[in-house]
Amino acid sequence: MVNEIRPTDGELEILQILWKNGPSTVREVNDLLNNVQDKSTGYTTTLKIMQIMFEKGLLHRDDAQRTHIYTPAVREGKIQSALLDRFLNAAYKGSASKLALQLLGNHKTTPDELAAIKALIDQLEKNKPS
Amino acid sequence: MVNEIRPTDGELEILQILWKNGPSTVREVNDLLNNVQDKSTGYTTTLKIMQIMFEKGLLHRDDAQRTHIYTPAVREGKIQSALLDRFLNAAYKGSASKLALQLLGNHKTTPDELAAIKALIDQLEKNKPS
DNA sequence: TATTGTATACGAAACACTTCGTACTATAAT
């Protein structure tokens, strides 16, 4: 069930790194957490979290070598959809348009992005003429 | 700081009820949790959470009568903005347009709502001509 | 007045997440 996917914030940070950088070792993930981001996480902390993510089925790992290599077990878009769905219900009681309006109103969006969104809306309107 | 506002899912459910129904007692909130929603939460559980929310400053309360009356200490829109910001960064690394596209693509939106969103985009394009 | 019902307050247990110390092991360097 998609409903069961519930990565924590910490797990999501690690997933983001793996989605972006491809298969990685704990060391690589930990370095990126500490250098690229402001976080200062101990190595064994990152290791533990990734081990737990592996147990949960959130990550795959190749332990053929001493240094294990981890990969995400789930697609980025799938996780995002599941989280979005949950968030939409929890914070906006399911009103997607309310979320969209607040999103576009609060955040800077480039003209290109606005155009892409408008194009999608046009397409939705064509496909679903009421 | 808006950044500090971090209601849990359980707290958010209670806030939703208070935002919708106005000042309420623990009993009223608990009844709504149990009847309107599928949850089956004990009275003292709801009480405890609301007491903690009060301590955190998430709720105000009038304890002039034996039966206390609780009200939200924060506006719905403000909480939503804070949560949306956090969610956008955690799950979409800050790309509002990516979130918007997934949102509109995944969820049914009525023609009226689509029109409202398009109107907002038009206005944004007018105000910020690149 | 005594009993019953309904409040609040409090404490503790259960659970999950994060963090870190430590033990152990394999590889690399001297």
Added chain:
DNA sequence: ATTATAGTACGAAGTGTTTCGTATACAATA
């Protein structure tokens, strides 16, 4: 070969959330 380095595994502490039992107080009523 010995030592240093870098990795995994494991356990336990700290924290926050949720849950519930229980003590206590007030109010209504028989």
